Amino acid sequence: IHGMAGKKLELDNTGRTVAENISRIRKERGLNYTELSTSLSALKRDIPALAVRRIEETQRRVDVDDLMAIAAALNTSPASLLMPRAGAADEPVQTTAMVQPAAAETVWGWISGDRP
Numbered sequence: 001i002h003g004m005a006g007k008k009l010e011l012d013n014t015g016r017t018v019a020e021n022i023s024r025i026r027k028e029r030g031l032n033y034t035e036l037s038t039s040l041s042a043l044k045r046d047i048p049a050l051a052v053r054r055i056e057e058t059q060r061r062v063d064v065d066d067l068m069a070i071a072a073a074l075n076t077s078p079a080s081l082l083m084p085r086a087g088a089a090d091e092p093v094q095t096t097a098m099v100q101p102a103a104a105e106t107v108w109g110w111i112s113g114d115r116p
Contacts, residue, residue, distance in 0.1 A: 011058050014082060014096040018067065021081045023056040025074045036073055045069035079111045 011019070026036050033049035040047045047055075047066060054060035055070075062070065071078040084093035086104030094101045095111075109115040 009061075011061065012096040013084070013094045013098075015061060016058055017084045017095070018062050018081050019056050019058045020085070021083070022052075022062075022070055022074070024085075025076055025081075026052075026056075029074060031074075036070075039073035040069050043069050043072055045073075079108075082111050083108055 026033075031039075033052045036052050037047055037049040040052075045065065047069070051060055055062055055066075067078050067081060071081055074081075082095075084095065084104070084107065086093050089105035090103045092101035093104045093107050095107060098107075106115070
C-alpha cells in the first residue's frame, strides 16, 4: 500500500483490528474466503477471495465501502469490526489516533456513537 512519493502506508491499530475481526467473525460464521467473497458479490461489492485473504493478512486496506459490505456479509455491525477485542469492559484498548489506550467500554461508547 503506497501513498505519496511511493512511501508504503502501514496499517495502524484500527486497520489491524478490522483485519483481525473480519478473520475471527468469518471463521465463527464457518465461511471460507470464497464464500465471503460470493456474499460480497451478492451485495454488489466485488472483493475476490484472494483480496479477502489479503485483508485478513493486513496486506490490503479496507475502505469504508468495503467495511460496510463486509459487515453486512458477516451479519454484524460495522462498529463491531472497528472495535478492538477486550476481555473486560475496563480492559485498555488502543485505536488509531488515540494518544493513549482507554477502557474498552469507553472506546465502544465512542465507536458506537454513544459518546463524542
